[in-house]
Amino acid sequence: MKINQRHEWSLSTEQAIAIQEQLSGEVITDDELKPNIEYVAGVDMGFEENGAVSRAAVAVLSYPDLQVVETSIAYRPTAFPYIPGFLSFREVPAVLDALEKLQITPDIILCDGQGIAHPRRFGIACHLGVIVDIPTIGVAKSLLVGKHQPLADVKGSWQPLIYKKQTVGAVVRTRTGVKPVYVSPGHRISLPTAIDYALCCTTKYRLPETTRIADRIASARGEVSIVES
DNA sequence: GCGACAG
């Protein structure tokens, strides 16, 4: 797919904040999805050479049957450190490289990290979504900001995630008895719909299949194929 | 000033 860059990536944190504040004004948290969703994608990031090289893997699955239809991997020098609140500046460049290689344009992208559940309402899912102009959902494994009420242990239960008196996402139990995930709108999607897709893309494990498949193909890079068991 | 802090 074709990607239109919106800004430079070699930035100071001050410049990064300015970009977050500017682009956050473009985030849409209403449903602006295609009438019928055919493809959902997941991204996985990894680092090599002691963090000097970033690796992004994308998996595109059919929806709702969740079968892998395309994958891609991209590598590039890591140009930004990991700083809570600025994850997108470290990971998005390589993700864009991987997305650019795709033949299929995903209808929704599930990201590893927060959407609007962010100090400036502009987590990695928002940043990626605004740049590629595709609906995105943030599905994080841990909390960045916000508080919530106790969550029931049953799969499918959720509680709103509140930050500064506002609902910025939800804590969602994707598997009974397992640690919950944090779901928030990235771009062009509402919270209820984001929760819905996050759950529909999650079958047997805590994380969405999209993310898990991307992780699987990334780890299998350059290795001799092994018979599954 | 003192903690908290996605991956």
Next chain:
DNA sequence: ATCTTGTCGC
């Protein structure tokens, strides 16, 4: 994220 085996528990 990454370094890493076996082990505790449902």
